Amino acid sequence: MEQVWDSSGSYVNDNTLIVTIKRLREKLHNPVCLEGESDVEILRCENISKVYGSGDNRVVALDHIDLSVEKGEFVAIVGASGSGKSTLLHILGSVDKPTEGKVLVEGTDISTMNPTQAAIFRRRKVGLVYQFYNLIPTLTVRKNILIPLMLDKRKVNQEYFDQIVRSLGIGDRLEALPGQLSGGQQQRAAIARSLIYRPALLLADEPTGNLDRKNGEEIIDLLKLSNRNLNQTVLLVTHDEKIALEADRVITIEDGKIISDRKRG
Numbered sequence: 001m002e003q004v005w006d007s008s009g010s011y012v013n014d015n016t017l018i019v020t021i022k023r024l025r026e027k028l029h030n031p032v033c034l035e036g037e038s039d040v041e042i043l044r045c046e047n048i049s050k051v052y053g054s055g056d057n058r059v060v061a062l063d064h065i066d067l068s069v070e071k072g073e074f075v076a077i078v079g080a081s082g083s084g085k086s087t088l089l090h091i092l093g094s095v096d097k098p099t100e101g102k103v104l105v106e107g108t109d110i111s112t113m114n115p116t117q118a119a120i121f122r123r124r125k126v127g128l129v130y131q132f133y134n135l136i137p138t139l140t141v142r143k144n145i146l147i148p149l150m151l152d153k154r155k156v157n158q159e160y161f162d163q164i165v166r167s168l169g170i171g172d173r174l175e176a177l178p179g180q181l182s183g184g185q186q187q188r189a190a191i192a193r194s195l196i197y198r199p200a201l202l203l204a205d206e207p208t209g210n211l212d213r214k215n216g217e218e219i220i221d222l223l224k225l226s227n228r229n230l231n232q233t234v235l236l237v238t239h240d241e242k243i244a245l246e247a248d249r250v251i252t253i254e255d256g257k258i259i260s261d262r263k264r265g
Ligand SMILES: Nc1ncnc2c1ncn2[C@@H]1O[C@H](COP(=O)(O)OP(=O)(O)OP(=O)(O)O)[C@@H](O)[C@H]1O
Pocket: 052, 053, 059, 060, 061, 079, 080, 081, 082, 083, 084, 085, 086, 087, 088
């Protein structure tokens, strides 16, 4: 039985791996969007709902959400605690499935994938960054960053690797173990890992929640840099209004519904 890692550092087991990888490779090698193209819809949610539990424990975490995001957008998702932000991000990243509705990433419906397909999809198409960094403590920073590629036996594009680690300011810490890095540096390594596959979507759930203000600001600047320089599409969940104001677009969620969706002119 093999273990299938995704870019957030989690994994699933499956024995139908080979077939699934082959099929997904075919799909992923023929993306709908061309690199650098803008005004292209990269993500579409149609009528998604997520209900947890039943009876007295029934919680409607997402309530009929429609959403479209274009390549290269930097979107902040804000809302009170419990409003459904993480649930939405997990569904967009194929970590979780909606109870109802469809999620299309680059035209591929991810809402019907089985767990193995979803893990492989995440590894290649979605960069996930959480409050906790999920680096593997026994591997060097370099290896942690390269894990998604190593698992697919893909060669690293050295120029791109150097560009990422340089812009994230961890170029001189690559041979260290994660435990020898500061929290901010560990989060930058986690971001490098999430970017190494040039994902269609970078999904970040409170990535600064565990950092002090200075390191938090640096992480947001780096996400913005990857958005501007690499045309990386970013969806960022944050509690911090100041951070949200730096985004091109701010989506507010309340009780599982989008109550406002504002683009900055
Ligand atoms: N696995 C689960 N089982 C049952 N209910 C859940 C589960 N995960 C989330 N919920 C419920 O779904 C709702 C939305 O949760 P979610 O984690 O998406 O909120 P959030 O906006 O990310 O909150 P926070 O800002 O505190 O992180 C909450 O009422 C929560 O209790």
